[in-house]
Amino acid sequence: MFASGTQKRHWMFSGAPEIDLLRREANERYVNAFGQKMDSSSKREHFLTPGEEKLMMRHFEFILSSFCKKFSPIMPKYVQGTALTYFKRFYIHNSIMDFHPKDLMLTCVYLSCKVEEFNVSIGQFVGNLKGDREKFANIILGFELLLMDKLHYHLTVHNPFRPLEGFLIDLKTRYFKDKPESVERLRKNAEEFVEKSMSTDACLIFSPSQLALAAIIYSAGEDGISLDNYVTSVLLNKTGPEDIKKMVSQIKRIKSLVKNQEPLHRELIGPVQRKLENCRNQSNNPESEVYKRRLEEMFEEEEEERSRKRARIAKEEKETEKQLLGY
Amino acid sequence: MAQSERGRNDSGDHQYEEVSLIGKGAYGVVYKGRDLKNEGQYVAMKLIRIQNTEEGMPMSAIREISLLKQLEAYEHPNIVRLLDVRHTPVLSGEIQLKLVFEFIDQDLTTYLEKCPPPGLGPDRIKDLMYQLISGVDFLHSNRIIHRDLKPQNVLISSDGQLKLADFGLARVYGFQMALTQVVVTLWYRAPEVILQAQYATPVDMWSCGCIFAELFNRRPLLCGESDIDQLIKIFE
Numbered sequence: 001m002f003a004s005g006t007q008k009r010h011w012m013f014s015g016a017p018e019i020d021l022l023r024r025e026a027n028e029r030y031v032n033a034f035g036q037k038m039d040s041s042s043k044r045e046h047f048l049t050p051g052e053e054k055l056m057m058r059h060f061e062f063i064l065s066s067f068c069k070k071f072s073p074i075m076p077k078y079v080q081g082t083a084l085t086y087f088k089r090f091y092i093h094n095s096i097m098d099f100h101p102k103d104l105m106l107t108c109v110y111l112s113c114k115v116e117e118f119n120v121s122i123g124q125f126v127g128n129l130k131g132d133r134e135k136f137a138n139i140i141l142g143f144e145l146l147l148m149d150k151l152h153y154h155l156t157v158h159n160p161f162r163p164l165e166g167f168l169i170d171l172k173t174r175y176f177k178d179k180p181e182s183v184e185r186l187r188k189n190a191e192e193f194v195e196k197s198m199s200t201d202a203c204l205i206f207s208p209s210q211l212a213l214a215a216i217i218y219s220a221g222e223d224g225i226s227l228d229n230y231v232t233s234v235l236l237n238k239t240g241p242e243d244i245k246k247m248v249s250q251i252k253r254i255k256s257l258v259k260n261q262e263p264l265h266r267e268l269i270g271p272v273q274r275k276l277e278n279c280r281n282q283s284n285n286p287e288s289e290v291y292k293r294r295l296e297e298m299f300e301e302e303e304e305e306r307s308r309k310r311a312r313i314a315k316e317e318k319e320t321e322k323q324l325l326g327y
Numbered sequence: 328m329a330q331s332e333r334g335r336n337d338s339g340d341h342q343y344e345e346v347s348l349i350g351k352g353a354y355g356v357v358y359k360g361r362d363l364k365n366e367g368q369y370v371a372m373k374l375i376r377i378q379n380t381e382e383g384m385p386m387s388a389i390r391e392i393s394l395l396k397q398l399e400a401y402e403h404p405n406i407v408r409l410l411d412v413r414h415t416p417v418l419s420g421e422i423q424l425k426l427v428f429e430f431i432d433q434d435l436t437t438y439l440e441k442c443p444p445p446g447l448g449p450d451r452i453k454d455l456m457y458q459l460i461s462g463v464d465f466l467h468s469n470r471i472i473h474r475d476l477k478p479q480n481v482l483i484s485s486d487g488q489l490k491l492a493d494f495g496l497a498r499v500y501g502f503q504m505a506l507t508q509v510v511v512t513l514w515y516r517a518p519e520v521i522l523q524a525q526y527a528t529p530v531d532m533w534s535c536g537c538i539f540a541e542l543f544n545r546r547p548l549l550c551g552e553s554d555i556d557q558l559i560k561i562f563e
Contacts, residue, residue, distance in 0.1 A: 114384075153393060155393030
């Protein structure tokens, strides 16, 4: 249930300012750690600004969504929703420069497939990508544990799709009893609204049922139907006027957030992406020498650890032997 | 800014040290440990080794952990607290998962052994049973069958609170899921499990009944030595 789960407890924020603040902090942490010896103007030149990070996020969210839409076999919408939620959550406390979104994006979708029980093998999954598929598989599996860890294993995500289905059924059975078929007409625009909301941070600010309600109200409005009466006298008929007022203002906030999205400035993406290549953390870059060396070192350490253990066991066995023989 | 703590690791900063071995099971090993970053607080650490497949971490394990986390957010008083989930970096094809639980040093078996004659009073039994059923009800309403309820994994804290532990075998209760047999310890096992018939949440209620009787008698109710023997004892 949403009301008692990890999403409400740990991943809901008061609004865009809080989220922006956290992302700015993540950006600062990175810049301070990697730009210790730089003055502020060369820092600005070398590292991504919080604004540039946001641009990169939106760009890769867009790519993530198109990847999901083109996925074969057809991917249910909630798998895409969960993947986007993971992606947004991950980059609240981690800078784009620390972990490249092109790597994490794929890992988010793969993890979402597992959690939402959309059964695809890793082979099938990377089959949807062009290029070196083995390399992609290694990247995804290499980041899977890290992603789960950074999400603190809060992997259950509540998407607006299910409550939207609920509202459609409720409208058919309790409000438009005589013409239930008219309700189906609301589906298309409502689903589109939910999908649009996924390219904002709405899922970090509003509950899934509020988003679904905003979607259905919006869709009805497009159709020239007012659902005010349904909301106040059917849905919230036992709710006090104060709470109704709160709900109405939440719905307004959602509508304006979803409808007033700034267009993505595509012409800016290229330069920022090139800047990112120079300032990203190479030790988290699966294609860098640093990363490969670190992996090798871990292997060696494990090997050493194993031989240490073997030596210790051999020594212990000898001791016991000695005792048995009565030395 | 308190709000900005959100989304950070909910469990905070920890450093665990193993103190002693508590038990070994089919799923892995359980250690008593201390959290060095938190005044040496005692914890119970369950170490599970998972084969890291070509597909990454198995879907069942991922879903199980996210379910445990999801339940934990509710902080039900009769469910043992899951404090932290860790994994240790692995290379040789295995992942070691560390589930850190609050440490409670007494299970129902020890509690009953320590209880002086003539045993527990009816009020105490009523209270324990109420807590047991509340915990089971919480699991069932979250579509989980415990399937291994027994006095060994019913814990009693020093202030008399009862907490259910060890959902190692719990699975999401789905309709299409083929539930595996042979999970409940023989003595607390419901007949439908022994008969390998379909089963659902009532198997936990059967176990609760067996525990209920044990609270009065201070010894297990039906100590079958084999499947057949257990069935005979049930129908006698």
